[in-house]
Amino acid sequence: xxxKDTQDLEAEVTLLESRLQDARAQLAASEYPSPPSSWAVxxxxxxxxxxxxxxTRASLHALLLLSDSAxxxxxxAYSSGLESYLAHNKPSRTAPITSFHRFLKLSIASIASxxxxxxxxxxxxxSTLDTLDNDLDASTPCIVAQRASIAQGxxxxxxxxxxxxxSFARFETPASEGTEAAFAAIDDLxxxxxxxxxxxxxxxxxxxxxxxxxxxxxxxxLDLQQTAYxxxxxxxxxxxxxxxxxxxxxxxxxxxxxxxxxxxxxxxKRIAREWNTPVEEAGQVVPALDLWIGRHELLYSRIFxx
Amino acid sequence: xxxxxxxxxxxxxxxxxxxxxxxxxxxxxxxxNPTLTTLTYKYPLKLVPRTGxxxxxxxxxxxxxxxxxxxxxLYLLTYGGGLLPGDHIEVSITLEPRTRMVVTxxxxxxxxxxxxxxxSGTAPNVIKGHRDQMPANDHLSxxxxxxxxxxxxxxxxxxxxxxxxxxxxxSRYAQVQTFTVDATAKGTERSxxxxxxxxxxxxxxxxxxxxxxxxxxxxxxxxxxxxxxRRLLLRDSxxxxxxxxxxxxxxxxxxxxxxxxxxxSTTHTGLENPVDxxxxxxxxxxxxxxxxxxxxxxxxxxxxxxxxxxxxxLGSFMLKQFQSxxxxxxxxxxxxxxxxxxxxxxxxxxxxxxxxxVRAGFVLVKFGAKDFETAKHWLGGxxxxxxxxxxxxxxxxxxxx
Numbered sequence: 001x002x003x004k005d006t007q008d009l010e011a012e013v014t015l016l017e018s019r020l021q022d023a024r025a026q027l028a029a030s031e032y033p034s035p036p037s038s039w040a041v042x043x044x045x046x047x048x049x050x051x052x053x054x055x056t057r058a059s060l061h062a063l064l065l066l067s068d069s070a071x072x073x074x075x076x077a078y079s080s081g082l083e084s085y086l087a088h089n090k091p092s093r094t095a096p097i098t099s100f101h102r103f104l105k106l107s108i109a110s111i112a113s114x115x116x117x118x119x120x121x122x123x124x125x126x127s128t129l130d131t132l133d134n135d136l137d138a139s140t141p142c143i144v145a146q147r148a149s150i151a152q153g154x155x156x157x158x159x160x161x162x163x164x165x166x167s168f169a170r171f172e173t174p175a176s177e178g179t180e181a182a183f184a185a186i187d188d189l190x191x192x193x194x195x196x197x198x199x200x201x202x203x204x205x206x207x208x209x210x211x212x213x214x215x216x217x218x219x220x221x222l223d224l225q226q227t228a229y230x231x232x233x234x235x236x237x238x239x240x241x242x243x244x245x246x247x248x249x250x251x252x253x254x255x256x257x258x259x260x261x262x263x264x265x266x267x268x269k270r271i272a273r274e275w276n277t278p279v280e281e282a283g284q285v286v287p288a289l290d291l292w293i294g295r296h297e298l299l300y301s302r303i304f305x306x
Numbered sequence: 307x308x309x310x311x312x313x314x315x316x317x318x319x320x321x322x323x324x325x326x327x328x329x330x331x332x333x334x335x336x337x338x339n340p341t342l343t344t345l346t347y348k349y350p351l352k353l354v355p356r357t358g359x360x361x362x363x364x365x366x367x368x369x370x371x372x373x374x375x376x377x378x379x380l381y382l383l384t385y386g387g388g389l390l391p392g393d394h395i396e397v398s399i400t401l402e403p404r405t406r407m408v409v410t411x412x413x414x415x416x417x418x419x420x421x422x423x424x425x426s427g428t429a430p431n432v433i434k435g436h437r438d439q440m441p442a443n444d445h446l447s448x449x450x451x452x453x454x455x456x457x458x459x460x461x462x463x464x465x466x467x468x469x470x471x472x473x474x475x476x477s478r479y480a481q482v483q484t485f486t487v488d489a490t491a492k493g494t495e496r497s498x499x500x501x502x503x504x505x506x507x508x509x510x511x512x513x514x515x516x517x518x519x520x521x522x523x524x525x526x527x528x529x530x531x532x533x534x535x536r537r538l539l540l541r542d543s544x545x546x547x548x549x550x551x552x553x554x555x556x557x558x559x560x561x562x563x564x565x566x567x568x569x570x571s572t573t574h575t576g577l578e579n580p581v582d583x584x585x586x587x588x589x590x591x592x593x594x595x596x597x598x599x600x601x602x603x604x605x606x607x608x609x610x611x612x613x614x615x616x617x618x619x620l621g622s623f624m625l626k627q628f629q630s631x632x633x634x635x636x637x638x639x640x641x642x643x644x645x646x647x648x649x650x651x652x653x654x655x656x657x658x659x660x661x662x663x664v665r666a667g668f669v670l671v672k673f674g675a676k677d678f679e680t681a682k683h684w685l686g687g688x689x690x691x692x693x694x695x696x697x698x699x700x701x702x703x704x705x706x707x
Contacts, residue, residue: 087634088658106600113545139541141609141670142662202665203537273549283524283543286600287607290672294660300633 025223062220065164067230069237073155078148079242079304080107080235081293086246088292100248104239104257105266110286111235112270114139115149115210117282119231120275122214123224126182129189132211135279140208142294148306153209157190160216168220182219186212228275232267242304326393328353331400332378332407340375340405351395352383360700377406377699382468388417389450391478396453401497403459403488406616408703411468415506415678418450418473418518449478449520458497460488463616465699467689469706470504470606470678473518480522487614489529489537496667498614500695501525502685505546506606506678507598515605516597521546525611527668539666542609546597604658604674606681612669616698621669623692628661628671657684682707 065071085103118136122129140146169183189205189212196204210231217227240254249257257263274282284290296306328347335341340357347353356379384395401407458464464485473479487497503523508514527540601607612621657680659673675681686707689695695703 084634102599109600135538135541137665138538139543141542141664141672142660143664146664202667203539281543283522283545285545285547287544287546287672288601288604288674291658291660291674294662294672295634295658297629298631298634 059221059223059226062168062217062222063226063230066217066220066222067234069234069241072159073152075152075234075238076241076245077304078152078238078306079246080111080148080239080306081289081296082107082239082242082248083246083302083304083306084292084296084299085289086248087299088295096248097253100243101257104236104243104263106286106289107239108232108236108266108270110284110289112232112274113277113285114282116228116231116271116274117277117279118208118210119214119228120224121279122211123218123222123227124214126178126185126215126218129185129211129215130192130205132279133189133205133208134203136208136211137206139282141284141290144296144306145290145293146206149209150206151305153207153212154193156209156212156216157186157193157207160186160219161190164216164220179219179221182215185215186219228271229267232271236263236267245303324396325349326351326395328395328397330355330380330398331402332405333402334375334405338375340378342378344400347397350385350390350393351397352381352385353397354381354383355379356381360702362698362700374698375404375406377408377463377465377703379408379410379702381412382409383411383413384416386417387413388419389452389479390419391448391450394451394453396455398455398457399464400457401459401462401464404461405459406463406699407465408699409464409466409468410703410706412705413469415469415472416452418471418477418479418521420474420476420518449480451479452481454481454483455486456484456499457486458488458499460491460497461495463498463500463614463698465500465695465703467500467502467695467703467706470506470608470681471521471523472506473508473521475508475512475514475517477518478520479518480520481524483523483525485525485527486530486536487527487539489531489535494615496614498616499527499611500613500617500620501611502608503542503611504606504608504681505544507601510605510677516546516595516601518546518597519548519550523609525609527611527613529666540611540613540664540668540670542611542670544607544609546601548596601674603676605677607674608672608681608685610671610673610685612671613667617669617694618667619694620689620692621663621667624661624669624671624688625663627688628659656680659684 069075082100082103086099089099115136118132121132136149137146140149165183189207192205193207213231214227217230222230237258240258243249244251244254293306296302296304325348328351329344330342330353331344333341333343342355342357345353345355357376360379361376362374380399382397384393389395399407399409456464456466471479471481481503483501483503485499485501487499491497503525505521505523507516508518522543522545524541524543526538526542528536529539530536610624612624656676657673658675659671661669661671664670673681673685675684686704689704689707
């Protein structure tokens with residue numbers, strides 16, 4: 001009898017502990033006082049492996065969906081300025097690989113300083129999506145970058161509405177407040193985009209990629225660290241994929257760069273740096289990149305849209 | 307005809323005594339007299355107006371139905387021609403409907419002096435007052451700062467073509483320029499602005515090449531309707547940071563906090579600490595000059611913002627010039643080892659630039675150039691060639707170019 005009680009109690013302790021862990025994870029997801037560090041991410045994945053609750057499995061599933069290079073966002077059409085950079089910096093003295101590594105570093109620093117604050121803000125406050133969309137549009141200095149951002153943002157809305165929404169509306173029951181806000185924010189923006197398509201309102205909603213990414217990740221149950229990491233990682237993947245197609249390097253070499261510790265360190269460093277940057281303080285840290293992207297239109301021949 | 311609004315009593319009248327603050331209100335008194343109804347400033351800032359210097363001919367105006375008012379020229383000066391660490395310049399300008407103003411910096415470049423412990427104590431009260439608003443970065447406290455807030459009314463126009471800012475080695479500087487236009491004005495009644503913001507690599511004569519610690523320039527244009535609702539139209543933000551602060555933060559996080567507590571009571575302990583450290587210590591850990599890496603190959607980078615009916619012609623001209631630049635690259639562009647390396651067309655003339663009509667009719671020109679003189683001749687040349695700025699505001703609007 002006593003033994004039975006002890007077993008029950010032990011079972012209850014385990015249950016309570018796992019619930020505590022879940023609650024802590026949720027609290028962390030809502031607050032995020034500190035930027036991610038590589039060990040924190042690792043520790044989190046370790047705990048995730050041990051307890052495979054429904055929510056973490058759902059989050060892992062969403063993570064894999066969103067990090068898939070086959071996600072139909074049309075990212076392959078954009079080189080984020082690489083094509084223009086190569087045309088502007090003919091590798092005469094330096095090897096093309098060295099020149100590319102420079103570009104990759106600059107590009108990650110730039111995307112982190114200009115767009116990542118909007119991703120984080122979208123995840124933290126999904127209800128501010130329309131303001132974030134307006135402010136990012138106001139902060140995008142050239143047409144080429146604006147086109148790329150809007151096209152991918154609208155594609156993301158499309159994927160969300162046609163593919164993900166049904167499944168993820170079901171997952172979290174009862175849906176947490178943030179998730180609900182995220183659902184509502186995407187719906188509102190989508191409606192606004194549809195209703196203003198005809199009148200071609202210059203200052204209307206645009207559907208920029210970065211804030212939408214944050215909100216969609218929130219809706220799909222990704223935490224803030226995952227959201228930021230996948231965003232920057234996807235950017236790195238897109239640049240590397242463009243590099244392969246532009247003939248800078250081969251596919252194995254590209255995977256080698258993607259897998260490298262150096263790239264991980266760069267990404268973690270940039271994410272940590274912009275973790276608490278409010279969107280008003282977001283800005284271009286690589287002025288030269290704005291020039292390259294803006295001058296993409298002047299290229300004699302182009303294989304990418306940016 | 308719309309009556310000119312009565313000058314509004316300044317809500318800042320009592321606080322205008324703060325060092326570095328200035329306030330200007332330009333009104334149009336009947337029949338057509340531009341008058342500075344408010345002009346206050348405090349050391350180290352100096353504002354010098356000049357009226358009646360230039361009279362635009364009526365037929366030259368872009369605004370066909372109304373005779374433009376004469377532009378008032380405002381010189382923006384600081385004692386010593388630059389900013390010391392801790393200096394906080396705060397200028398507020400209101401252009402009432404149909405007024406026009408030219409703002410220039412007649413002292414040449416805005417020098418940003420270096421951040422050294424000896425200079426840091428110039429205005430401790432000002433620094434403390436603004437600490438809370440700043441991002442969590444201790445290094446911002448000894449920065450030089452400049453904020454310009456311009457309210458541009460209906461049919462009013464601002465032409466602000468200053469000299470570049472020249473940040474000296476080890477300097478830290480942050481600048482926020484906010485322009486508010488009337489959201490209810492449409493078509494030719496809109497507010498107009500022309501704003502140039504550029505920064506150089508430093509004193510090239512002393513071999514400086516992006517050796518400062520931090521420079522941030524943020525330009526925002528907001529539209530405000532009659533109910534006071536504001537909407538961001540444009541934000542241009544450039545951050546040049548050598549990121550040496552990051553290393554210090556991670557290395558001596560605890561030390562920083564300890565200093566924090568003592569800085570207020572005994573101002574000198576916190577300030578003298580850096581003397582013991584060689585200023586190049588963080589740079590030694592990061593061998594590359596990050597700012598130079600990110601601006602290469604340019605020695606000056608800048609932005610020109612154009613908006614509104616008065617600058618419409620200039621904006622279109624810049625776009626046309628940009629689009630008629632020669633195409634870059636050859637057909638076999640992916641061949642990265644051409645036998646004869648063709649001269650890169652983009653650097654012909656040593657200016658790399660781009661122009662785009664972004665949103666709400668704004669034309670944004672971004673440029674990078676080898677050095678200050680090159681950029682000055684290029685931009686001055688384009689604006690003079692187009693001619694509308696000189697017709698509307700006079701040659702003195704271009705005195706910095």
